[in-house]
Amino acid sequence: MPKILIVGGGYAGFYTAFKLEKYLGKNEAEVTMVDPLPYLTYQPFLPEVVAGSIEARHVVTSHRRHLKSTNVVTGKVTNIDHKKKTATIEVPGLKPYKQKYDHVVVTAGAVSRTFPIPGVADEAIGLKTIEEAVEIRNRILTNLDKAANLPEGPARQRLLTFVVVGGGFAGIEVFAEMRSLVSYLLRYYPNITFEDTHFHLIEAMGRIMPEVSLETSQWVLKNLDQRGAKVHLNTQLQSATKGKIELSTGESFESDVIVWTAGVMANPFVRNTDLPLDERGRITAHPSLRVVDGENIVEGAWTAGDVSAVPDLSGGGVGGFCVPNAQHAVRQGKLMAKNLVAALRGEGIKDYYHENMGAVAGLGIGVGVFQYKKLAIKGLIAWFMHRGYHGLAMPMWERKLRVFGGWVANFVLRRDIVSIEATKNPRLAFETYASRPKK
Template sequence: MPKILIVGGGYAGFYTALKLEKWLRPGEAQVTMVDPLPYMTYQPFLPEVAAGSIEPRHAVVSQRRHLKYTNVITAKVTEINHATKTATITPEVGDPWLEEYDQVVVTAGSVSRTFPIPGVADEAIGLKNIEEAIAVRDRILTNFAKAANLPAGRERDRLLTFVVVGGGFAGIEVFGEMRSLASALLRYYPNLTFDDTTFHLIEAMGRIMPEVSHKTSLWVLKNLAQRGAQVHLDTQLTSAVGGVIELSTGETFESDTIVWTAGVMANPVLRNTDLPTEERGRLRVQADLRVVNEDGSIVPDAWGAGDVAAVPDLTGKGVGGYTVPNAQHAVRQGKLLAKNIAGSLRGEAPAEYYHENLGAVASFGLGEGVFQSGKIAIKGLPAWFMHRGYHGLAIPMWERKIRVFTNWILNFFLRRDIVSIAAREQPRVAFETFASRPRPAAPEAAAAPQEPARVKVSARS
């Protein structure tokens, strides 16, 4: 039986496995998917998770629950040797092993792209996984609780100053959602005012959200300004050492919360493979998602899709001629990939990936959104409903859709949950603090001097 190895369980990998289960006949192939996490994260929901509008577990999809016929391995693929058709699987516990395959599907996704800016690696939080979104939410809630106990001054200002680096969709969405959460929290802290909170977004380019029209991006800037959030355009972060923000404009201030959303790069696993990559480190593939060499020759039995692959955009609208790294493309590429792999096993020619962008929709706070499709732009509350409707239906599996919509309905009547569980990062502290421990062994008592033995003499009668 042919062995198909899927490297990565994000959008593209999860949907490839899910649809292979649909398209493959019983016994036609054995599918194995390897990912270090046991779930797929629906990343468009991360800003709302950071704002407490979505329960974190509702934004992830269990792989083992929904992939009924796929062998799911929770581990890392640390090397791919396509010449020998083997991959090195490295689990968190135990020894690595070699996994043989007949066809490999690389859908390892992307990671946050950072620059060697002093302090960023030590102070910033990314926004690529669910744990980071939860950390942002807990940081905001915890900082409000701390600030409420302090008098006005430098330390309180630091706690209530929030920074987002990157003005793309992810950056604008999390920035607006954080502002929305902070505004909602003020009702619970009567000694704090709106003016005590400060929000800064730093963008190196001269505009935000390149996926929408310039006119629409200006409307978003105006909306954020009206809500007390400051956007720094044509500005670079030069240092964040110790939480002290230094900008290329010369401005400086302190912040306890720095969220980094300034771009992504292909998963570094490609550095440990003999598969061909292009100049940006992405897997080189052609429009039918087969891996190709630089000269255009096909690499047999190798496929790629999603953020990790440079997929040609046949519509001619992609940046640099390639599809942009987003969920809209990754999901559709995964579905096509499953069809092409199943077809290749039966000697059928693979189809090329072609997808016209349906438009862009974003939410940046309760009741605030924007939708852009061609020259059509919708702003405000209607766009916010469109965002929720689209993504609520787009998250895979009906059980997750139901959970998300139910959560939104409950929040409408009960308001969002504002409980911080930051202590979860060190769950044993409370137990260790009060746990009884054995008393130290007492030093052995000095041996008492022994008296000379007495001999009892008895007389005979």
């Protein structure tokens, strides 16, 4: 049987495998998917996980539960030698081994893109994984608990100052959700006032959310300002050493919670392959999702999602390419499966074409924005549209039901405010009181 190797189990990789199981005949091909994590993370919901509006486990989809006939390998591909059609795979507990394939599908996704700013690597936290979202939430709740026990002063102010770097969709959404969460939590902390809490978003450009119109972005700025959340435009982060924030404007303050959302880049793993890359480190792709070297198709190599430079035939992409978001990755994964099956059967392969369906963002309970071309909807209706769209876009019906069920439960019971910070060191209590042999 032909062997298909899928590198990465995010949106594009998961949906490629999921649809291949539907389209392939019995014994028509052997499919293997490799990813370091055993689940797909629905990243648009990470801000709501931070806010406690969605249970963390509900925004991840198990690979093994939903991929019935795919060989799921929880490990990572460290090298691809496409000339020999061989991949090197590392699995915990085993020596690296090589696996042959006939077709390779590289959907390794993207990682946070940072700059060599002092302190960022040591102090900041990204927002690309479910683990990061949970950690941000735990830090916020733990900081409030600590601050409630302290008198007014620099230490208390540092605990109650929250910073987000990056004013794109992810940054604005998590910033607004963090503000919404802390505003809600204050009812449980009578000795902490609204004025005691400080929120700063740092954006190097002169505007936020380039996916929406200037008018809509200005409405968001006004809404955040009314809620006590300050946005610093045309401002660069100069240093975050030991939590001391220094801005290009000369302003300075300290924070224990610094969230970095200032862009993404293709997974650097692709540099360990012999596949062609563009100047931004993305695998160059043909509209049919086949890897292309100049004008030549690289036989047996396919790519999709954030790791790839797929031409946007609709004309709406930045620089002529599809932007890195779930809207494209999911649809590319589904088309990838169809094209792979067509290639195996010697049938026609289709090009990827998708027109932007608009942009929708949640900005905390009851607040949202939606933009489609010149149509802009703001406020409560847009918030319902955000939840409706992403709730239905969540992979698998069992996950959709868990998400919608959680929203209903939160509406009736109010949001959960428990922090499980102790998961960082789960054996501490046991080790503290465990009996040890006498010397």
